[in-house]
Amino acid sequence: xxxxxxxxxxxxxxxxxxxxxxxxxxxxxxxxxxxxxxxxxxxxxxxxxxxxxxxxxxxxxxxxxxxxxxxxxxxxxxxxxxxxxxxxxxxxxxxxxxxxxxxxxxxxxxxxxxxxxxxxxxxxxxxxxxxxxxxxxxxxxxxxxxxxxxxxxxxxxxxxxxxxxxxxxxxxxxxxxxxxxxxxxxxxxxxxxxxxxxxxxxxxxxxxxxxxxxxxxxxxxxxxxxxxxxxxxxxxxxxxxxxxxxxxxxxxxxxxxxxxxxxxxxxxxxxxxxxxxxxxxxxxxxxxxxxxxxxxxxxxxxxxxxxxxxxxxxxxxxxxxxxxxxxxxxxxxxxxxxxxxxxxxxxxxxxxxxxxxxxxxxxxxxxxxxxxxxxxxxxxxxxxxxxxxxxxxxxxxxxxxxxxxxxxxxxxxxxxxxxxxxxxxxxxxxxxxxxxxxxxx
Numbered sequence: 001x002x003x004x005x006x007x008x009x010x011x012x013x014x015x016x017x018x019x020x021x022x023x024x025x026x027x028x029x030x031x032x033x034x035x036x037x038x039x040x041x042x043x044x045x046x047x048x049x050x051x052x053x054x055x056x057x058x059x060x061x062x063x064x065x066x067x068x069x070x071x072x073x074x075x076x077x078x079x080x081x082x083x084x085x086x087x088x089x090x091x092x093x094x095x096x097x098x099x100x101x102x103x104x105x106x107x108x109x110x111x112x113x114x115x116x117x118x119x120x121x122x123x124x125x126x127x128x129x130x131x132x133x134x135x136x137x138x139x140x141x142x143x144x145x146x147x148x149x150x151x152x153x154x155x156x157x158x159x160x161x162x163x164x165x166x167x168x169x170x171x172x173x174x175x176x177x178x179x180x181x182x183x184x185x186x187x188x189x190x191x192x193x194x195x196x197x198x199x200x201x202x203x204x205x206x207x208x209x210x211x212x213x214x215x216x217x218x219x220x221x222x223x224x225x226x227x228x229x230x231x232x233x234x235x236x237x238x239x240x241x242x243x244x245x246x247x248x249x250x251x252x253x254x255x256x257x258x259x260x261x262x263x264x265x266x267x268x269x270x271x272x273x274x275x276x277x278x279x280x281x282x283x284x285x286x287x288x289x290x291x292x293x294x295x296x297x298x299x300x301x302x303x304x305x306x307x308x309x310x311x312x313x314x315x316x317x318x319x320x321x322x323x324x325x326x327x328x329x330x331x332x333x334x335x336x337x338x339x340x341x342x343x344x345x346x347x348x349x350x351x352x353x354x355x356x357x358x359x360x361x362x363x364x365x366x367x368x369x370x371x372x373x374x375x376x377x378x379x380x381x382x383x384x385x386x387x388x389x390x391x392x393x394x395x396x397x398x399x400x401x402x403x404x405x406x407x408x409x410x411x412x413x414x415x416x417x418x419x420x421x422x423x424x425x426x427x428x429x430x431x432x433x434x435x436x437x438x439x440x441x
Contacts, residue, residue, distance in 0.1 A: 041164075043214050044151060045171025046206050047107075047144035050114070053202060054083060054141055055262060056179035056284065060277040061192035062266045068192065071127035073267065074395050079127070079134045080263055081391040086138020088384035091146040093139075095377020096231035099224040103147050103154070103373075104216050110143020111207040118203055122196035138384075144206075146376045153365045153372035154217035159304045161365065165358040166299020170292055184281035224371065234374045244367050244375070246423025250312070251360035252382035253416035257319060257409040258353055259387035261287075261346060264394035264405035272402060273339040283343055287350035294354030308359045309426035315355030316417045322349035323410030330402035342402070349409065356416075363424075386412075 058079075066076045090110070097106045117137040124130035148168075156164050186194045224230060239245050269280045302311055326345040329337035361379065368375035390412065394405040 039213055040151075040155075040215075041167060042171065043209055044148045045168050046209065047148040048168055049171070049175035050141045050144040050203075050206070051087060052175040053179050053199060054118075054137060055080065056175070057183040057186075057195050057199060058192075059180055059262070059266045059284070060183045060281055061187055061195055063270060063277075064187065065127075065130075065192050069124075069127045069130070074392065075127050075131075077263060077391055077395055078131050081388045082131050082135040083138040083141075084259070084384045084388040084391065086135040086140075087142045087145065088138075088381045088388065090139040090142025091377040091380040091384070093377075094143045095146045095150070095373040095375075095380075096224070096234070097373070098147050098150055098218070099231075099234075099371060099373035102216050102218045102220075102223065103151055104210075104214065107143050107147045107214070108207070108211060110140045110147075111203065111210060113140035114143070115200055115203040115207060116140075118196055119200045122193045122200065142380065142384075146373065146380050149361065149365070149376035149379070150372040151217050153369065153376070157369070158366070162303045162308060162358060162362040163299045165361050166295050166303065169295035169299070169354065169358055178285070180281035180284040184277045187277055218373075224374075231374065234371045235378060238368060238371065238375055238378060241367060243424050244364055246419050246425075247360050247364040248379055248382050249419035249423065250316070250416045251357070251364070251379060252386045253412045253419065254316070254319065254353065254356045254360070255383035256386035256390040257323065257349065257412035257416075260390045260394050260405050260408040260412070261349065263391040264402065265346070267395070268342075268402045268405060269339070273342070275339065283346075287347050290347050290351035291354045294351045295358060296354075298355050298358060307426070308363055309424070311355050312359040312363070313420065315352045315359070316413065316420060318352035319349055319356065320410065320413035320417060322346075322352065323406060323413045327403070327406035327410050330406045 062073075062076055065071075065079070066073050069076070094106050094110060114137060117133055117140055121130060121133045121137060124133055152161060152164055152168070182198065183195055186198060224234065239248075265284065266280060269275045269283060270277065275283070298311060322345050326342065326349070328334060329342055329345065364379055365372060365375055390408050393408050396404050
């Protein structure tokens with residue numbers, strides 16, 4: 001690392017000045033040159049937008065799917081759960097594959113299957129078939145998530161990596177802002193199947209962009225040996241690192257709190273408070289704007305000036321306070337709360353994620369430069385598995401109370417704080433930090 005926070009090109013094996021060759025296993029351009037590529041940033045942002053597009057554009061249609069397929073809400077919510085579970089399992093497969101074969105081939109295969117699975121979702125005739133196709137959609141969509149993070153680790157280090165993750169949040173954060181709005185408008189002219197048609201078109205365009213424009217970032221000499229045994233040993237060694245496992249759990253519990261909101265909010269806002277799909281979409285978009293805005297404040301103003309562990313701690317406390325306030329309001333401690341105070345609590349919870357998500361990814365991946373794909377897979381799998389667990393829990397008491405959502409959110413926030421303090425212990429790891437990390441991380 002340089003003092004400015006730019007990637008330390010002299011620590012890399014790339015031949016200086018050698019351009020990246022699209023679709024080939026040749027060393028890419030030096031890190032300093034690649035960090036200015038707007039196109040790479042846009043492609044990676046698009047890949048990280050696949051999960052919010054797949055989830056959030058579909059959210060306003062959940063009540064309609066329940067009626068159209070003649071299924072209870074709990075069954076329809078499983079279409080979210082299975083998609084998340086698929087994304088979790090898929091990352092465990094694709095991550096080690098990308099360490100062995102490079103980033104491009106597994107990514108392209110995953111995107112093609114994602115397009116096919118999404119098209120099949122539009123043709124589902126009952127809830128069980130839709131659940132199966134959503135599982136396949138999640139399995140394939142995992143390629144974009146895990147490989148995007150691995151590519152960032154290939155290209156960046158230290159402060160530069162933290163700032164790039166914040167930039168990715170700006171790009172991928174547009175997806176949850178516009179996706180519910182688009183979903184709500186689609187429902188004005190067609191039914192829920194039209195949502196999957198639009199997602200299919202988006203998947204085709206993104207696949208073409210990856211095929212034509214995204215270069216290989218992991219040259220052959222840096223790839224891991226193949227086979228299931230080496231992959232499992234690598235993951236075992238990563239999990240043996242207490243701090244890495246701590247950040248993994250922090251990110252997973254924080255995401256579970258976020259997904260409790262994603263899964264329950266369509267019913268809480270529309271069924272309990274009587275809002276229209278369009279109003280729900282606007283509120284969801286506003287919360288996403290808060291997440292993106294705080295993420296940019298983090299990346300542009302805090303990174304390099306305030307330690308990432310401090311930023312992470314503040315974000316976790318804010319999530320816990322918001323969860324506690326939502327539980328008090330939803331349980332009637334303050335009387336019957338209206339939509340406005342509940343929406344305010346959800347806004348604080350969502351915005352605080354802008355401090356937590358980039359920080360956990362950066363702090364975890366800083367410890368794993370030798371196995372970015374496997375580390376990214378573990379990070380992603382843990383978050384999506386806990387998110388999948390959180391989804392059915394928020395509806396356990398029916399559609400007429402928001403208490404389960406608030407209980408899940410507060411519990412996850414507390415567990416994230418316990419993991420941070422008990423396992424990460426940043427005050428005990430100052431001696432471990434490299435010169436590059438001391439520039440602000």
